[in-house]
Amino acid sequence: MIRGHGDDAYRYDRPVEVDFSSNVWHGGRRDGLCRFLSQRLDAMGSYPEPDAGGLGGRIAARCGVPAGSVCVTSGATEAFYLVAQAFAGANSTVPVPAFSEYADACAMHRHRVRRISREALLRGEGLDGGGLVWLCSPNNPDGRAYPVDALRDMIGTFRERVFVLDHSYGAFTDAPLLDDREVLRYPNLVVVHSMTKRYGMPGLRLGYLVASPGLVTRI
Numbered sequence: 001m002i003r004g005h006g007d008d009a010y011r012y013d014r015p016v017e018v019d020f021s022s023n024v025w026h027g028g029r030r031d032g033l034c035r036f037l038s039q040r041l042d043a044m045g046s047y048p049e050p051d052a053g054g055l056g057g058r059i060a061a062r063c064g065v066p067a068g069s070v071c072v073t074s075g076a077t078e079a080f081y082l083v084a085q086a087f088a089g090a091n092s093t094v095p096v097p098a099f100s101e102y103a104d105a106c107a108m109h110r111h112r113v114r115r116i117s118r119e120a121l122l123r124g125e126g127l128d129g130g131g132l133v134w135l136c137s138p139n140n141p142d143g144r145a146y147p148v149d150a151l152r153d154m155i156g157t158f159r160e161r162v163f164v165l166d167h168s169y170g171a172f173t174d175a176p177l178l179d180d181r182e183v184l185r186y187p188n189l190v191v192v193h194s195m196t197k198r199y200g201m202p203g204l205r206l207g208y209l210v211a212s213p214g215l216v217t218r219i
Contacts, residue, residue: 023140023169028200059208063180068213076168076194076207077101083132083164083190083209084109086219091131095121097141099166102134122150127158136166138173145175152178155186162215168194168207180210187212190219 009016019026049055052072060070073079084092084105092111094102095118106113114126118139127133133154138145155163163186170177170193183189195206211219 022202024197024202025172025200030199030201033199033201055206056208063210065181065184065210066213069183069210069216071209071211071216071219073207073209074205075196075202076166076192078205079190079192079207079209080105080134080164080166081108082219083162084111087111087132087162091129093121093126093131093133093161095135097139098134099136099140102164102166106132106134118144122146122154124154124157127154127161130160132162132164133158134164134166136168137177138169138175140166140169143169143173145173145177148176148178152182155182155189159186159188162188162190164190164192166192168192168197171198183211183215187215190215 008021009019053067056070056072057067059072060067063070071079071082073082080101085108088109088111090111092102092106092113094106094113094115096115098115103113103115111132116126120126121133121135135146135151137151151163151165165178167177178189178191180191183191190209190211192209193207195204195208196202209216209219
């Protein structure tokens with residue numbers, strides 16, 4: 001979805017004073033980041049690491065997982081499309097309301113998408129058999145976080161399902177969230193993060209996913 005949502009400031013000749021078109025934290029200070037980037041402009045003359053291994057290694061250390069458990073992506077959105085591609089043709093369950101890119105990524109890669117309510121999901125309805133489950137906690141657009149114990153129960157019970165857990169808005173809730181290190185306990189869990197949202201830098205297109213090394217290799 002190229003123009004389906006968010007931030008079309010490039011279309012206007014004057015700065016947009018108040019922008020409600022994308023869920024990005026606008027209160028962040030980027031002074032340090034700007035200084036860092038301005039001192040490294042010469043790096044534009046060389047290709048970057050093909051797998052962003054340096055950044056991935058630092059993220060892994062911060063998350064407390066092996067380096068092979070992190071895949072750096074061009075924003076969280078690329079992570080969704082990479083996961084959908086890795087499981088092309090699968091059954092996917094999407095509790096609604098939900099971010100539109102989950103279903104769009106699934107449609108692009110020929111998934112059979114079933115939309116259910118949050119309540120039906122928490123009851124485990126329709127989760128038998130293989131496929132993917134797409135979750136966002138706290139959820140976009142309603143801001144509700146899934147209870148951590150309920151997530152553990154689902155992920156542990158339906159082990160043939162891969163649970164894609166979007167934590168893009170994890171910095172904006174006080175609710176307990178599933179820890180990234182849980183991917184070492186559950187090989188059917190993928191946790192997606194957006195550096196866009198947390199640090200207010202959408203133009204750099206940075207995100208990452210955390211999963212078991214075997215799952216990261218497949219993705």
